[in-house]
Amino acid sequence: MNEEQSSYVKEIVDGSIVTPIGFSAAGIHAGLRYAKKDLGAIISEVPANAAAVYTTSHFQAAPLKVTQASIQAEKLIQAVIVNSACANACTGEKGLQDAYKMRELMAEHLQIKKEYVAVSSTGVIGEYLKMDKIASGIQQISEGSTVSHADAFQEAILTTDTVMKKCCYTAKLGGVTVTMGGTSKGSGMIHPNMATMLAFITTDAKIDSDCLQSSLSKVIPTTFNQITVDGDTSTNDTVLVLANGMAENEAITAEHPDYPVFLELLAKTCESLAKQIAKDGEGATKLIEVEVSGSKTEEEARAIAKQIVGSNLVKTAVYGSDANWGRIITAIGQTNTDVNPASVDIAIGNIVMLKNSEPQAFSEDEAINYLNQDFIKITVDLHNGESKGKAWGCDLSYDYVKINASYRT
């Protein structure tokens, strides 16, 4: 995955959302669907400072409104309850009442304030939650901090995903070791705009809650907002970060000398989860990373990178291992950006195909060999400025069509 290790932030390969001090998790089969686990929870020993970003869709789902209300109360969250199978989106007044009821049931089960509970749902839009199953499911939740507890949660939030997504990083803040774990679900309806699908991040770092929110807002544009699977922005996208402070470091604020370290810790966590979602896009066989440099602004570089990685024609060419760079040019061409059509370089892997906008001879065999791998890097240099940006996506396969022609039925 080309993950570079920085000097400040280290990966904990076997870590997860329960690795930070004071976090536990659970996942069970509540019967919202046939067999798979479908109800999960993350719980902190103490109320944690919370920050979240949500979809910019006009149709924010009911649970997002409840989570927003919870965070607004005291900016503290102690537990998250999440179901899959049903998104509880476009369900009107009844859907909103159901989401509030779900919060209340979880608060009663844990004997905590209802405003300390965040609610999250993912699955089919326009269907009501089966509240009897949710209610009895919540009673069965019994959290713990083992690997299998984390796995149970990570499994419970999946829909068409084929693998669980998780990561864990550690860093020192003010001389104290803090840990951050994350998990997410994705696969379809992935074209985040502000936040994405569901992602949950836990950390034992102590950090001011306003600073936590601004840190999250700062890293989202270069991480979750830079992945796309199908160009469709979900109604339920949420990224939620819980910081319970149990590492006992000196509290991080924007002025703290180790604030950049915290930002990097959060950015690495978000980028890892985002890339795992892209790689597990519906029907995907390959992760595509596009890096654009030489643009006037970072925003333009990111916009171009996302346009390329979101193009159905690029995605199908990558699936077919066809070095059809004309489709990359097409994607760049239609962006509303400042591009000099005479100065563009394009490479797939290390194979240069266009230089100063002139086609270059290359070995088709070498290109096919490269494109047959499962990580594909596309590099574009616009020679039009000093900025750069990245985006991640996946190829478009027969299985994408298969999965989506029959998702609901």
Next chain:
Amino acid sequence: MNEEQSSYVKEIVDGSIVTPIGFSAAGIHAGLRYAKKDLGAIISEVPANAAAVYTTSHFQAAPLKVTQASIQAEKLIQAVIVNSACANACTGEKGLQDAYKMRELMAEHLQIKKEYVAVSSTGVIGEYLKMDKIASGIQQISEGSTVSHADAFQEAILTTDTVMKKCCYTAKLGGVTVTMGGTSKGSGMIHPNMATMLAFITTDAKIDSDCLQSSLSKVIPTTFNQITVDGDTSTNDTVLVLANGMAENEAITAEHPDYPVFLELLAKTCESLAKQIAKDGEGATKLIEVEVSGSKTEEEARAIAKQIVGSNLVKTAVYGSDANWGRIITAIGQTNTDVNPASVDIAIGNIVMLKNSEPQAFSEDEAINYLNQDFIKITVDLHNGESKGKAWGCDLSYDYVKINASYRT
């Protein structure tokens, strides 16, 4: 195709680009590809007033620059030479010279001014034209005005298209019958922005050339710009209209009482060609029409309609005959428009699925029966204003992936 007949404009079912007085056509196999016809021409007996719109891509292909130069000279075009198999796009200085050479060869063949020749190319991006084949091909062009001549041209411009696109309409201007014929190619890389792929329209109407250009610019936003197959805007999109005046009607200007009739004639022609392209989108099995009403502005209605019809998730659901209206909501939700999330109606065919943003019970069997047809109408009422708009697209099938995973190789 739900084509309504207006009182002013009548369809000529068997008509084509050679039906208007004074137009002839040809199509031959020049050897740019294995067997299919690949070089075509449209010729007018006299120089015709010409208007064109082109792709807004940063990377306009070489032939577009040559055609622009030709039209700029006297606003008159007498012949169009078109090849498929090679787009002559991103081919740098050599590509531009090739396109000028192609114009010159055609002008010599017909013994006309080179500025009266328009040049057009479609096919793979980033490869050079085989100029020896183009040169000998042009020598073989022998035009005529029979159905088979028109068909030969219509075939020569196709790439991954499975059917020829054509239409013909007639109307009376100042008491004189005029005729308009059109043909186009499409299938992939279809997400026009200003104009689309290749479309050629002939008419014997007499019309001022500035008025012709403004008429074309007026109808493009509601016709060609409202179709999408894959969200990718080509480098070669061109719509070219030739009006040779041989019907001898009183010249149409913006002040002429029959100007609205001419506009309708042109709009019907453009809409027919645009819908034929959408229906023949790569791998498509169904034509999808989306009509949005109740919006604040027509632009918003069109933007929402196009977002819905362009959504991979909507397209795969239609392919699988799955009435998954949550994906329609998702598409609406992510548009940058003024939407009241509490007042939306959605229907597929006549089956209402969402009313005032509340889910409605409906018969799944009835929905599947409707979705198994090859024309699918999706209707959205935002109840937020008085404007409306339409867009057209197609479903996303296994064959789309198959075609595009191996297009170039």
